[in-house]
Amino acid sequence: xxxxxxxxxxxxxxxxxxxxxxxxxxxxxxxxxxxxxxxxxxxxxxxxxxxxxxxxxxxxxxxxxxxxxxxxxxxxxxxxxxxxxxxxxxxxxxxxxxxxxxxxxxxxxxxxxxxxxxxxxxxxxxxxxxxxxxxxxxxxxxxxxxxxxxxxxxxxxxxxxxxxxxxxxxxxxxxxxxxxxxxxxxxxxxxxxxxxxxxxxxxxxxxxxxxxxxxxxxxxxxxxxxxxxxxxxxxxxxxxxxxxxxxxxxxxxxxxxxxxxxxxxxxxxxxxxxxxxxxxxxxxxxxxxxxxxxxxxxxxxxxxxxxxxxxxxxxxxxxxxxxxxxxxxxxxxxxxxxxxxxxxxxxxxxxxxxxxxxxxxxxxxxxxxxxxxxxxxxxxxxxxxxxxxxxxxxxxxxxxxxxxxxxxxxxxxxxxxxxxxxxxxxxxxxxxxxxxxxxxxxxxxxxxxxxxxxxxxxxxxxxxxxxxxxxxxxxxxxxxxxxxxxxxxxxxxxxxxxxxxxxxxxxxxxxxxxxxxxxxxxxx
Amino acid sequence: xxxxxxxxxxxxxxxxxxxxxxxxxxxxxxxxxxxxxxxxxxxxxxxxxxxxxxxxxxxxxxxxxxxxxxxxxxxxxxxxxxxxxxxxxxxxxxxxxxxxxxxxxxxxxxxxxxxxxxxxxxxxxxxxxxxxxxxxxxxxxxxxxxxxxxxxxxxxxxxxxxxxxxxxxxxxxxxxxxxxxxxxxxxxxxxxxxxxxxxxxxxxxxxxxxxxxxxxxxxxxxxxxxxxxxxxxxxxxxxxxxxxxxxxxxxxxxxxxxxxxxxxxxxxxxxxxxxxxxxxxxxxxxxxxxxxxxxxxxxxxxxxxxxxxxxxxxxxxxxxxxxxxxxxxxxxxxxxxxxxxxxxxxxxxxxxxxxxxxxxxxxxxxxxxxxxxxxxxxxx
Numbered sequence: 052x053x054x055x056x057x058x059x060x061x062x063x064x065x066x067x068x069x070x071x072x073x074x075x076x077x078x079x080x081x082x083x084x085x086x087x088x089x090x091x092x093x094x095x096x097x098x099x100x101x102x103x104x105x106x107x108x109x110x111x112x113x114x115x116x117x118x119x120x121x122x123x124x125x126x127x128x129x130x131x132x133x134x135x136x137x138x139x140x141x142x143x144x145x146x147x148x149x150x151x152x153x154x155x156x157x158x159x160x161x162x163x164x165x166x167x168x169x170x171x172x173x174x175x176x177x178x179x180x181x182x183x184x185x186x187x188x189x190x191x192x193x194x195x196x197x198x199x200x201x202x203x204x205x206x207x208x209x210x211x212x213x214x215x216x217x218x219x220x221x222x223x224x225x226x227x228x229x230x231x232x233x234x235x236x237x238x239x240x241x242x243x244x245x246x247x248x249x250x251x252x253x254x255x256x257x258x259x260x261x262x263x264x265x266x267x268x269x270x271x272x273x274x275x276x277x278x279x280x281x282x283x284x285x286x287x288x289x290x291x292x293x294x295x296x297x298x299x300x301x302x303x304x305x306x307x308x309x310x311x312x313x314x315x316x317x318x319x320x321x322x323x324x325x326x327x328x329x330x331x332x333x334x335x336x337x338x339x340x341x342x343x344x345x346x347x348x349x350x351x352x353x354x355x356x357x358x359x360x361x362x363x364x365x366x367x368x369x370x371x372x373x374x375x376x377x378x379x380x381x382x383x384x385x386x387x388x389x390x391x392x393x394x395x396x397x398x399x400x401x402x403x404x405x406x407x408x409x410x411x412x413x414x415x416x417x418x419x420x421x422x423x424x425x426x427x428x429x430x431x432x433x434x435x436x437x438x439x440x441x442x443x444x445x446x447x448x449x450x451x452x453x454x455x456x457x458x459x460x461x462x463x464x465x466x467x468x469x470x471x472x473x474x475x476x477x478x479x480x481x482x483x484x485x486x487x488x489x490x491x492x493x494x495x496x497x498x499x500x501x502x503x504x505x506x507x508x509x510x511x512x513x514x515x516x517x518x519x520x521x522x523x524x525x526x527x528x529x530x531x532x533x534x535x536x537x538x539x540x541x542x543x544x545x546x547x548x549x550x551x552x553x554x555x556x557x558x559x560x561x562x563x564x565x566x567x568x569x570x571x572x573x574x575x
Numbered sequence: 576x577x578x579x580x581x582x583x584x585x586x587x588x589x590x591x592x593x594x595x596x597x598x599x600x601x602x603x604x605x606x607x608x609x610x611x612x613x614x615x616x617x618x619x620x621x622x623x624x625x626x627x628x629x630x631x632x633x634x635x636x637x638x639x640x641x642x643x644x645x646x647x648x649x650x651x652x653x654x655x656x657x658x659x660x661x662x663x664x665x666x667x668x669x670x671x672x673x674x675x676x677x678x679x680x681x682x683x684x685x686x687x688x689x690x691x692x693x694x695x696x697x698x699x700x701x702x703x704x705x706x707x708x709x710x711x712x713x714x715x716x717x718x719x720x721x722x723x724x725x726x727x728x729x730x731x732x733x734x735x736x737x738x739x740x741x742x743x744x745x746x747x748x749x750x751x752x753x754x755x756x757x758x759x760x761x762x763x764x765x766x767x768x769x770x771x772x773x774x775x776x777x778x779x780x781x782x783x784x785x786x787x788x789x790x791x792x793x794x795x796x797x798x799x800x801x802x803x804x805x806x807x808x809x810x811x812x813x814x815x816x817x818x819x820x821x822x823x824x825x826x827x828x829x830x831x832x833x834x835x836x837x838x839x840x841x842x843x844x845x846x847x848x849x850x851x852x853x854x855x856x857x858x859x860x861x862x863x864x865x866x867x868x869x870x871x872x873x874x875x876x877x878x879x880x881x882x883x884x885x886x887x888x889x890x891x892x893x894x895x896x897x898x899x900x901x902x903x904x905x906x907x908x909x910x911x912x913x914x915x916x917x918x919x920x921x922x923x924x925x926x927x928x929x930x931x932x933x934x935x936x937x938x939x940x941x942x943x944x945x946x947x948x949x950x951x952x953x954x955x
Contacts, residue, residue: 121675135655146644146647150649154919220912386726
């Protein structure tokens with residue numbers, strides 16, 4: 052039996068390293084397009100301030116990008132180091148988008164980022180703009196492929212289980228690429244990245260404007276950020292995860308949990324604006340409900356019902372019971388590959404194999420599962436409601452607040468009224484962390500909301516881990532925490548140092564706070 | 576669609592190409608990292624060394640990442656078994672690599688001698704540790720790795736990290752380190768002049784000498800030192816669905832030489848390894864630096880090819896459960912995935928080579944102290 056501690060520590064390590072990685076990714080995704088926009092204006096107008104903007108924001112982009120690369124390497128290999136059984140079981144499908152991501156996207160962004168920083172004097176203006184654009188395309192393509200991989204974890208289309216090879220195998224590549232979950236996720240996630248990039252530039256520019264520094268530089272940056280941010284935040288909210296709502300069972304379970312819908316209500320269901328979910332009694336202690344809204348958002352109709360948690364669990368109980376037959380047949384087939392009777396039984400119950408495997412958390416031989424054990428497994432099939440409900444609401448609330456901020460900022464920039472609204476500039480500075488919090492909570496909803504599965508309905512998280520010792524996990528987790536803490540301190544120190552110094556850090560002689568010339572430090 | 580057995584062999588070759596590509600491309604900037612504290616004595620000189628690879632190290636590192644992704648896609652059970660089995664070795668590689676992106680990008684952003692020298696040693700670790708560990712890993716593959724599978728194909732590694740550091744594996748680590756240092760030395764000599772170039776040449780020549788000695792030594796050890804290879808004794812059906820438990824494997828003293836005995840032309844690979852290194856040393860000494868770099872790259876092809884040719888069709892033999900050894904025939908993805916990934920690689924790899932070459936062309940020429948001083952605020 053796999054120890055629960057090993058599973059918990061493996062999950063903790065993955066969650067910590069992935070969420071840490073995603074502190075840097077959204078800023079990269081968004082800022083890179085702001086650089087493309089700024090440089091395009093430079094190439095079209097020839098005004099040097101736009102080149103300085105590209106270079107200064109590019110410098111901050113580079114500091115952020117370095118940690119994105121550092122922490123991304125961990126993730127590429129962590130599936131193998133810590134989720135070995137997962138890697139074997141679904142590598143045939145999951146590995147392909149990861150490898151394509153490397154071939155199509157990582158090479159592109161990583162090769163051209165070098166020329167972006169070092170090619171200014173060696174390339175023509177148009178060539179350099181092309182380099183910046185290819186870098187932007189590369190970063191966004193990498194998001195596409197990793198989200199195709201992640202979308203498949205939520206809604207595993209285009210694949211079949213093979214008992215001979217004891218794993219899932221790809222049967223339709225294009226179904227995986229055009230998986231509606233993956234496409235919705237891609238749009239939602241990159242848009243969230245664009246918002247993050249826009250917020251960063253907006254906040255820092257607002258700070259310069261408040262201080263009355265480098266006004267021409269800051270005004271233009273503010274203008275670009277507010278327009279790009281407004282478009283992006285609308286895209287996050289309107290296109291968003293919405294299309295993902297109605298697709299697939301994973302989304303049904305997730306939706307029931309994040310809306311705290313314990314019971315199936317008569318259509319159209321009401322929307323719990325806020326509530327206090329009570330896990331033990333499977334109900335909400337109190338709730339502020341808006342009638343009809345949930346039904347409308349969730350089903351686009353007034354007659355379709357949305358299943359509540361209780362109904363979902365009852366369906367899952369049936370699937371677990373059928374899954375016991377599937378697991379038993381599979382284990383016989385592994386010993387006698389060609390037994391036609393067992394093969395038939397297995398094929399008939401194959402769809403519920405994953406549900407049978409859920410029992411492996413409690414018993415080695417699933418036929419020994421008592422009603423109590425089955426109860427536990429059924430209970431596991433829906434993630435805890437409280438974290439889902441509130442993560443989702445805080446994320447949406449922050450999204451709405453950013454919509455308001457970018458709308459006001461865009462209005463201000465149209466009217467050229469920066470000096471009349473210092474409160475808005477202050478709000479923009481204060482709201483700097485908002486997109487990061489929203490992004491991280493979004494991943495909590497997506498990934499915690501998929502539990503107890505790594506591949507929804509196919510492979511339980513519990514079985515996915517590598518057979519490592521708990522000590523190894525403590526050791527590596529401590530190492531990651533140590534390294535990442537130091538790196539974060541260094542990164543934030545450099546970010547704020549150069550953000551404070553502003554465009555003067557380029558040493559062009561055109562801005563405030565130009566650097567004093569340093570002699571090269573003597574070497575120890 | 577290409578048939579399954581052919582695709583299985585193609586993927587063995589493609590993983591080889593990715594591995595060699597990684598060693599040549601990321602290898603030269605890792606070699607430069609290894610030489611950094613010795614080739615650059617002052618801050619300006621160290622900046623020169625760093626800026627020879629400054630615009631390129633990130634793209635080069637993608638060979639490593641894509642190599643990992645390709646093994647995941649083409650040999651999922653190898654990706655799973657190797658990286659979880661070599662857990663601490665992988666952690667050491669990852670943590671060493673952490674120093675590179677931040678080392679390159681952050682080092683020269685602060686004017687402080689301690690700060691800069693700390694990152695210089697970080698870049699040294701990021702350059703020196705991964706090649707050493709990859710060599711040690713190869714040394715262990717040649718001896719077999721203690722792992723097995725249950726009926727569900729859950730892999731269990733029964734060795735320890737310290738067991739990986741046995742004498743033969745450490746010698747393989749020396750081969751790998753020397754090879755990468757030599758390669759980095761030829762590149763550094765190509766992109767610098769004067770005193771730095773002189774030190775790079777010395778580093779490259781010294782490393783080439785160590786490489787030749789250690790490589791020949793490892794060969795002799797493998798031949799006469801009692802290291803047994805592995806051989807499949809059951810009938811192999813290359814078209815069969817992959818199942819690593821379906822064959823029988825025994826250990827035998829001459830198994831790693833069987834391919835060479837059957838196909839003597841393969842001896843060209845070890846010869847290429849030795850001759851390439853010697854020629855690289857000579858050429859770099861007479862400052863034919865670009866040719867030296869090419870010779871050094873050919874030596875890499877020879878050295879990695881030698882190990883691959885010895886082990887084929889084995890990828891990761893098991894010392895404790897030989898029948899569970901992973902081979903080219905039974906550790907692969909499905910026919911569909913192998914085919915798909917083959918076409919993806921065929922389309923993108925040439926594009927990558929073309930734009931990488933263009934990037935090097937744009938940045939060509941010697942990096943000098945004068946260049947660093949003129950670009951005080953933008954150079955690494």
